[in-house]
Amino acid sequence: xxxxxxxxxxxxxxxxxxxxxxxxxxxxxxxxxxxxxxxxxxxxxxxxxxxxxxxxxxxxxxxxxxxxxxxxxxxxxxxxxxxxxxxxxxxxxxxxxxxxxxxxxxxxxxxxxxxxxxxxxxxxxxxxxxxxxxxxxxxxxxxxxxxxxxxxxxx
Amino acid sequence: xxxxxxxxxxxxxxxxxxxxxxxxxxxxxxxxxxxxxxxxxxxxxxxxxxxxxxxxxxxxxxxxxxxxxxxxxxxxxxxxxxxxxxxxxxxxxxxxxxxxxxxxxxxxxxxxxxxxxxxxxxxxxxxxxxxxxxxxxxxxxxxxxxxxxxxxxxxxxxxxxxxxxxxxxxxxxxxxxxxxxxxxxxxxxxxxxxxxxxxxxxxxxxxxxxxxxxxxxxxxxxxxxxxxxxxxxxxxxxxxxxxxxxxxxxxxxxxxxxxxxxxxxxxxxxxxxxxxxxxxxx
Amino acid sequence: xxxxxxxxxxxxxxxxxxxxxxxxxxxxxxxxxxxxxxxxxxxxxxxxxxxxxxxxxxxxxxxxxxxxxxxxxxxxxxxxxxxxxxxxxxxxxxxxxxxxxxxx
Numbered sequence: 001x002x003x004x005x006x007x008x009x010x011x012x013x014x015x016x017x018x019x020x021x022x023x024x025x026x027x028x029x030x031x032x033x034x035x036x037x038x039x040x041x042x043x044x045x046x047x048x049x050x051x052x053x054x055x056x057x058x059x060x061x062x063x064x065x066x067x068x069x070x071x072x073x074x075x076x077x078x079x080x081x082x083x084x085x086x087x088x089x090x091x092x093x094x095x096x097x098x099x100x101x102x103x104x105x106x107x108x109x110x111x112x113x114x115x116x117x118x119x120x121x122x123x124x125x126x127x128x129x130x131x132x133x134x135x136x137x138x139x140x141x142x143x144x145x146x147x148x149x150x151x152x153x154x155x
Numbered sequence: 156x157x158x159x160x161x162x163x164x165x166x167x168x169x170x171x172x173x174x175x176x177x178x179x180x181x182x183x184x185x186x187x188x189x190x191x192x193x194x195x196x197x198x199x200x201x202x203x204x205x206x207x208x209x210x211x212x213x214x215x216x217x218x219x220x221x222x223x224x225x226x227x228x229x230x231x232x233x234x235x236x237x238x239x240x241x242x243x244x245x246x247x248x249x250x251x252x253x254x255x256x257x258x259x260x261x262x263x264x265x266x267x268x269x270x271x272x273x274x275x276x277x278x279x280x281x282x283x284x285x286x287x288x289x290x291x292x293x294x295x296x297x298x299x300x301x302x303x304x305x306x307x308x309x310x311x312x313x314x315x316x317x318x319x320x321x322x323x324x325x326x327x328x329x330x331x332x333x334x335x336x337x338x339x340x341x342x343x344x345x346x347x348x349x350x351x352x353x354x355x356x357x358x359x360x361x362x363x364x365x366x367x368x369x370x371x372x373x374x375x376x377x378x379x380x381x382x383x384x385x386x387x388x389x390x391x392x393x394x395x396x397x398x399x400x401x402x403x404x405x406x407x408x409x410x411x412x413x414x415x416x417x418x419x420x421x422x423x424x425x426x427x428x429x430x431x432x433x434x435x436x437x
Numbered sequence: 438x439x440x441x442x443x444x445x446x447x448x449x450x451x452x453x454x455x456x457x458x459x460x461x462x463x464x465x466x467x468x469x470x471x472x473x474x475x476x477x478x479x480x481x482x483x484x485x486x487x488x489x490x491x492x493x494x495x496x497x498x499x500x501x502x503x504x505x506x507x508x509x510x511x512x513x514x515x516x517x518x519x520x521x522x523x524x525x526x527x528x529x530x531x532x533x534x535x536x537x538x539x540x541x
Contacts (some may be wrong), residue, residue: 036498038483069222071214073437077385077504079225096502100467104502111513113487113494114452118510120231122465122502149366149437231506234440234460385505 036106049095049102055139058132061086064142068129075148081118082131089115091134098127123148183325183334183423190424194371198361206374207428213361213368226435232382236433239311247292256288265316266430269419271330278333278415281309300409302388310380310388313432321377321430323423337420340413346404376422377429381436391418444538446522453516453540457509457524465501481529482507488523489516516540
């Protein structure tokens with residue numbers, strides 16, 4: 001990870017500042033997309049993770065739909081699908097709140113990519129799965145509880 | 156033995172009478188029907204067809220089924236099935252493929268196994284039939300229960316029979332004896348916990364053992380191998396062995412007459428249900 | 438050498454529905470080997486990039502919290518049948534993999 005880039009991202013949470021950096025030739029447009037700082041994957045707890053992501057306090061939004069099983073028989077492969085109905089959605093981050101490091105993945109969209117992502121995540125415990133959506137420089141969030149049952153001798 | 160079944164089905168007076176009154180052994184078909192009756196009396200809202208989903212059959216509000224359905228659309232273990240297909244398509248040392256060696260080109264046959272081989276005087280599992288092809292072709296038999304060889308090959312091969320209805324036949328006194336031996340294993344209590352297979356999978360199916368929901372014996376035999384936790388392959392007899400171990404029994408080895416006979420009996424219970432190999436399990 | 442990805446891309450109206458299955462162990466670094474009792478070193482995909490006809494549409498960052506053999510589904514508006522979709526990943530050990538498919 002490029003130290004300069006990380007500093008830019010850390011300091012510049014607003015889209016405007018990044019645009020300035022681009023204009024100044026500090027970073028190339030293609031790299032702007034990877035807006036998930038690596039350090040955020042090591043953060044413990046939701047507040048620190050959001051801080052590492054450069055997100056202050058995302059607003060709750062009903063326009064974010066999280067599709068995940070109410071009960072996950074197996075925490076190793078929990079399907080999670082996030083759809084953002086918020087216009088101009090440019091990024092979706094997925095957090096499993098009670099995982100040792102809550103941030104699971106971050107996705108940035110460009111071109112014709114829709115505000116939608118489907119993946120499978122590991123969950124250590126029953127917890128909230130949280131989606132954080134970036135749209136138009138603002139951040140929004142929604143969460144859904146997934147109950148994880150333990151064990152694993154099913155046939 | 157008979158007493159145990161009757162005890163097991165206590166509360167189901169008519170069944171108890173039926174079993175107790177029969178002076179000869181109940182036929183395999185009678186056993187199967189009795190079990191189905193037992194389950195349907197206990198869980199009238201659950202269709203027997205859904206028992207192929209194991210514990211998910213009891214998930215009537217589909218809360219946990221959602222995970223299964225989503226994963227099955229794009230199973231994370233696809234690479235294993237592809238490896239199995241390669242093994243299946245690769246000719247053996249004599250130039251023949253498994254498809255040349257097995258009945259019907261290996262398609263829509265899994266529901267016929269295990270069967271009782273009169274000549275050999277024993278139960279033959281699908282794994283046995285595959286190994287017979289290997290040996291006839293001058294290759295070494297695969298180690299039964301080995302996930303990397305027999306497991307991977309059958310994980311693909313069995314999908315060629317997906318949708319075939321389980322069709323186990325018990326014909327003639329020797330076959331019946333093998334079936335009865337499997338039934339005895341299924342219903343006999345043993346081991347440190349003094350549990351039988353039936354203690355959990357008949358009497359307590361749909362209830363929890365610790366954190367685990369217990370699956371019904373009917374429908375259990377149709378979906379092997381399974382992939383636990385996303386990609387860990389397990390075959391039916393390995394599952395038996397683990398089940399014995401979990402219940403603190405000493406298991407007979409995979410491929411032994413005891414487990415083959417158990418598979419024979421156990422598979423018979425799923426007669427009429429569609430096979431579907433290589434499914435996701437927790 | 439990492440095994441190829443499975444990419445399935447189909448048009449649904451004017452939106453391409455893309456499903457990708459990657460082959461990767463996705464070790465968190467927190468798991469202990471059942472036999473040795475030693476921690477299994479972290480080994481996971483760090484970044485995933487998707488392009489349609491050479492133009493980046495999706496860039497993802499991840500770590501060991503994504504399941505083994507990661508699955509990704511996303512949707513691209515404006516893509517057409519016959520367009521080339523390219524997926525690449527890079528993991529924390531520097532291993533890389535790029536695969537392409539045509540949108541069907």
